[in-house]
Amino acid sequence: MMTTVQTASKKKGRKIGKSWTIHLFPIPALIIYGLFVLYPILAALSYSFYSFNGFSRESFVGFDNFVTLFTTEPYGSMFVNAFKHNILYFALQMVAMNGLAFILAFIIYKKVKGAEFFKIAFFLPRLLSVIVVGFLWKLILNPNFGTLNMLLGKLGLEELQRAWLGDPNTALISIILVNCWFGLGFGVLIFLAGFQSIPGELIEAAKLDGAKGMTMLRKIYLPLMVPSIMIMTVLTFIQSFEAFELVYAMQGSMGEPYYSTDTLAVFFYRLAFGSSTSGSSDALGVGSALAAVLFLFILICTMIFLKFTNKKEVEM
Amino acid sequence: MKKTTKYLVLFLFTMLVTFVLAACSDSGDDTATNDNNSDSDNGETATEEKVKLTIGSWRTEDVAKYEKVIALFNETNPDIEVEFSPTKNTEYNTVLNTALQAGEGPDIFHLRPYAAGLKLADAGFVEPITDINGLDTFSEDYLAASKGADGEQYGVPLNISSTQFFYNKKIFADQGLEVPTTWDEFIEVNEKLLKADITPIAMGTKEGWLLSLSHGIVGAGVLDGNAFAEKLVTGETDFSDPAFVESIEAMNDLKKYFPANSEGLGMDDIRTIFAMEQAAMFPLGSWEIPVVSELNPDLDYGFFPMPSKTGNQSVTTWVDGSFAINAKSKNIDAAKTFLEFLTTKEFGELFVDEFKMISAIPGITSDDELLSELSKTVESSSTPYYWVINFVSGDPTTKTVLETELQGMYLGEVTPAEVAQRVQENAETSFEPFK
Numbered sequence: 068m069m070t071t072v073q074t075a076s077k078k079k080g081r082k083i084g085k086s087w088t089i090h091l092f093p094i095p096a097l098i099i100y101g102l103f104v105l106y107p108i109l110a111a112l113s114y115s116f117y118s119f120n121g122f123s124r125e126s127f128v129g130f131d132n133f134v135t136l137f138t139t140e141p142y143g144s145m146f147v148n149a150f151k152h153n154i155l156y157f158a159l160q161m162v163a164m165n166g167l168a169f170i171l172a173f174i175i176y177k178k179v180k181g182a183e184f185f186k187i188a189f190f191l192p193r194l195l196s197v198i199v200v201g202f203l204w205k206l207i208l209n210p211n212f213g214t215l216n217m218l219l220g221k222l223g224l225e226e227l228q229r230a231w232l233g234d235p236n237t238a239l240i241s242i243i244l245v246n247c248w249f250g251l252g253f254g255v256l257i258f259l260a261g262f263q264s265i266p267g268e269l270i271e272a273a274k275l276d277g278a279k280g281m282t283m284l285r286k287i288y289l290p291l292m293v294p295s296i297m298i299m300t301v302l303t304f305i306q307s308f309e310a311f312e313l314v315y316a317m318q319g320s321m322g323e324p325y326y327s328t329d330t331l332a333v334f335f336y337r338l339a340f341g342s343s344t345s346g347s348s349d350a351l352g353v354g355s356a357l358a359a360v361l362f363l364f365i366l367i368c369t370m371i372f373l374k375f376t377n378k379k380e381v382e383m
Numbered sequence: 384m385k386k387t388t389k390y391l392v393l394f395l396f397t398m399l400v401t402f403v404l405a406a407c408s409d410s411g412d413d414t415a416t417n418d419n420n421s422d423s424d425n426g427e428t429a430t431e432e433k434v435k436l437t438i439g440s441w442r443t444e445d446v447a448k449y450e451k452v453i454a455l456f457n458e459t460n461p462d463i464e465v466e467f468s469p470t471k472n473t474e475y476n477t478v479l480n481t482a483l484q485a486g487e488g489p490d491i492f493h494l495r496p497y498a499a500g501l502k503l504a505d506a507g508f509v510e511p512i513t514d515i516n517g518l519d520t521f522s523e524d525y526l527a528a529s530k531g532a533d534g535e536q537y538g539v540p541l542n543i544s545s546t547q548f549f550y551n552k553k554i555f556a557d558q559g560l561e562v563p564t565t566w567d568e569f570i571e572v573n574e575k576l577l578k579a580d581i582t583p584i585a586m587g588t589k590e591g592w593l594l595s596l597s598h599g600i601v602g603a604g605v606l607d608g609n610a611f612a613e614k615l616v617t618g619e620t621d622f623s624d625p626a627f628v629e630s631i632e633a634m635n636d637l638k639k640y641f642p643a644n645s646e647g648l649g650m651d652d653i654r655t656i657f658a659m660e661q662a663a664m665f666p667l668g669s670w671e672i673p674v675v676s677e678l679n680p681d682l683d684y685g686f687f688p689m690p691s692k693t694g695n696q697s698v699t700t701w702v703d704g705s706f707a708i709n710a711k712s713k714n715i716d717a718a719k720t721f722l723e724f725l726t727t728k729e730f731g732e733l734f735v736d737e738f739k740m741i742s743a744i745p746g747i748t749s750d751d752e753l754l755s756e757l758s759k760t761v762e763s764s765s766t767p768y769y770w771v772i773n774f775v776s777g778d779p780t781t782k783t784v785l786e787t788e789l790q791g792m793y794l795g796e797v798t799p800a801e802v803a804q805r806v807q808e809n810a811e812t813s814f815e816p817f818k
Contacts, residue, residue: 141779209652210644230647233589235794321591321783324646325791338778350778 108362114355132356142338142353149322149329156243156330157307164247165299168254173288175255176262186259190252197249201316204245208232232317235327242328246313250306254299261295262288297376301369308365311336331361434717435464438706439489441475448737455733456724463717469493483508483709490712491721494538494705496528498775503707504529504537510708511535515719517726524767525743528702538705539725540743542734545761546600546768547698549657549665549675552683554581558663562685566604566692573640576663583640585662587648588793591786597666598634598785599699599768604689605630609697609766616773618816622807631799635792646793658682669757673739685753688760698760701768702743777813784809 115132118125136142171189175182192200207214210230219228231241265288273287311332314322320337322329339354438449449467456465468489470478476495482488483503494500494509503509512518513536518526521540529538550562558579563569576583588594606612606626614620621627642648642656657665658678665671665684675682688696706725708718724730731744739751741758749755774781788802797805811817 208647210647211642211652211656230589230644233587233644233647235796319590321787323589323591323790325787325794325796 111355111358111362114352115359117352119351128352132352133360136353136356136360145326145329145334146331146357148326149331149334152239152328152330153308153310155239156246156310157304159240159243160247160250160303160307161300163244164250165254165296165303167247168251168299169258169292169296171251172255172258172262175259186255189255192249193252195249197312198316200245200249201313204241205232205317208241233324235324238318238324239328242313242317245317246310249313250303257295257299258292261292265291294376297372301372301376304368304372305365308332308361331357335361433462433464434714435466436491436714436717436721437489438465438467438491438493439475439479440467440469440493441472442493443469443471445469445738451737452730452733455729456721460720460724463720465721479503483711486711488709488711490709490714490718491706492709493541494529494707496702496704497772500529500538500705500707501531504531504535508710509537510710510712510715510718511537512539512708512719512722515539515726516723520726520744522745525702528772529705529707538707539722540702540705541725542703542738543700543741543743543761544668544670544703544768545698545700545741545757545765546596546666546668547686547688547757547760548600549667549671549684549686551657551660551663552685554660554663562687563690564696565690565694569604569690573637577640582642582656582662583664584637585653585657585665586637586641587645587650587653588641588790589647589649591783591790593650593653594634594789594793595770595782595786596668598630598789599770600666600689601634601637602630603697603699603766604691605633607691607693607695612767612769615769616767616816621817622803622810628800628803631789631792631802634789635799638793654678657684669741669754672751672753672757686757686760688764695764697764697766698757699768700761700765701771703740774810774814777809779809781806781810781813 114124116127116129118128118131136146171185175186179185195203206212208231210216210228210233213231215231216228219225229237232238269291270287273283278286309332310330314328314330314333315336318324318328320333320340322333322337335354335357338350338357440449442449446467446469453465453467457463469475475493476499479488479492480503494503509531511531518536518539525540525543526536528540529536531537554560554576555562558575558581560572560575561568563572573583586593586597611620611624611626615622638645642653642662648656653662653665654667654671654675655678656662658675660679660682665675675684686698688698690696706722708715708722712718726744728744728747731742731747732749734740734742734744735747735749735751735754735758739754741754741761745762747758749758770782770785774785779787785802785806788797788805791797792799792802807817
């Protein structure tokens with residue numbers, strides 16, 4: 068590290084005339100970043116302070132759009148409804164996806180037979196496009212021709228057969244579980260990398276001291292896995308609160324049936340671009356306000372998470 | 384040598400930046416560049432010879448069909464060159480709005496029907512065409528789809544969508560059933576089919592738009608279509624009318640005739656059920672005819688207009704799209720010539736044969752028996768589909784509220800009376816006559 072800095076400064080001293088060109092090279096990347104990342108974010112933020120008529124911006128209205136979003140019906144109750152679904156999305160993914168991924172990664176780490184095969188098998192769904200995944204599971208979950216209900220029938224479990232995506236009690240949970248199936252492999256990879264980075268001598272020392280079974284897991288593995296767990300928590304959190312594609316692919320922009328699969332991002336899409344069936348919407352301003360709220364919420368929560376992680380890492 | 388390398392690097396870098404910037408400004412608006420092209424064409428040849436028109440539309444699937452339309456147009460108007468350049472359906476509104484706001488866009492464009500399209504006319508983006516020839520062929524109702532608040536005509540209506548019950552002729556014959564002509568007969572047919580262990584109606588409630596669509600059909604049976612629609616549109620009655628609540632209840636009562644798990648069935652599912660002869664009736668739109676026939680070419684099916692409690696029958700109709708002229712077009716006269724062509728019988732016949740849709744021009748017959756019969760019924764006994772015609776404003780729109788609440792009703796979350804109440808509450812905020 069030190070040597071590179073030294074050589075760089077030496078070179079700088081020698082050829083001061085040439086070095087300025089180097090600073091030009093990030094400019095293309097910066098332009099693209101500014102145009103496609105920074106500008107849209109700032110534009111969306113500024114849109115949230117204007118009223119809209121169709122796609123044309125009208126007058127500056129201050130915080131009116133935010134007030135409308137939280138106090139005017141049906142926006143207010145839709146927001147709360149969608150927010151609750153996002154929380155369920157996060158909670159269920161933490162348990163079903165990350166919990167399972169942790170266990171599977173541990174088993175693969177322990178070198179079971181065919182570990183390599185399982186590693187690939189778990190990751191395979193991740194290679195499919197989300198739209199394909201949504202379509203595939205829509206077919207599997209179809210109440211009358213779907214394989215799931217057919218399987219339940221063959222097993223004699225007819226009372227469990229239902230319209231999985233049409234029943235408000237099961238629709239959201241079905242979608243979240245599909246998302247877990249989709250994201251499982253990624254979690255396994257992260258956790259596996261975490262396990263593999265634990266120094267072998269540490270484990271050997273613990274074994275010599277007589278630790279085994281649950282003690283081993285609780286005192287050695289879990290504390291050392293905190294960074295991986297934190298990374299997965301943050302990623303799952305962001306992904307849960309931005310959940311859109313699967314819901315849109317499987318249930319459309321209305322969060323059907325009866326708003327039971329609505330999430331904040333789907334709600335945003337509906338506000339800003341109108342539902343697929345009812346033509347255009349005039350709520351681009353309110354939609355931008357929702358996007359701003361969502362962005363700030365995710366940003367703040369992620370920062371808190373990361374701060375927590377850093378502290379944990381220092382403690383260790 | 385070193386100096387040249389430096390300049391070379393600098394040169395390459397400048398190239399890169401310019402390229403990136405140029406690429407960005409280009410990708411901004413495709414229609415803009417199209418339009419520029421056509422403009423420069425005109426510049427060269429403006430005074431005489433060929434004029435070039437571009438047509439914008441959301442029908443990307445119809446490029447080949449529009450080529451035939453343009454060929455027919457050129458037989459009588461060889462001096463006007465026409466190019467059909469559609470944009471993907473879901474992106475059409477955005478692309479068109481952006482182009483219009485920049486003072487660009489195609490010369491002629493496909494106008495969404497009713498409020499959505501008229502918004503553009505009210506904003507001054509559409510050229511009034513009240514003075515063109517041929518508009519008198521259309522009925523007032525169809526012209527209203529693109530008539531502005533100022534009384535000017537802004538579009539030539541293209542096609543009519545109609546909704547009605549399709550039925551499987553073979554199943555009806557096997558069960559000895561007649562096409563129902565009254566509401567009671569309709570219910571009787573359903574009961575008989577149910578007793579014979581045949582699903583009477585292929586219908587699902589998973590997709591909201593199917594629900595407003597079927598209320599358009601079933602509602603006409605309970606509400607005596609036209610009479611209620613007229614009173615509703617003028618504000619003489621509203622959705623708190625007991626008759627309206629009754630129409631919602633009637634829809635709820637039909638659930639027992641739907642397939643199992645109907646709450647989880649969408650458009651593709653119910654079409655398959657009907658096409659594969661697993662259900663006897665199918666409440667849907669005229670646009671489904673080519674799709675169903677393709678799924679099962681051997682299916683022998685017909686349609687019947689909704690029989691009402693008062694004894695008359697009707698199909699529910701609306702204008703699905705119009706063609707309008709860009710107010711900023713450089714070739715307004717040529718564009719008007721093209722729009723006049725769209726009002727002729729020759730175009731109407733080609734349209735029905737090629738597009739398999741119902742033309743807004745009256746008296747057009749087709750080789751397709753089902754379509755011909757349907758066209759006749761549309762002319763003789765139709766009721767307006769007021770959910771699309773009058774209730775697509777507000778946020779969410781009144782139509783969307785109806786869809787969501789009907790879905791809730793079929794799931795047992797709300798009662799028919801509550802559905803009517805919530806629809807009324809929304810309409811009061813957005814529908815002028817109710818305010």
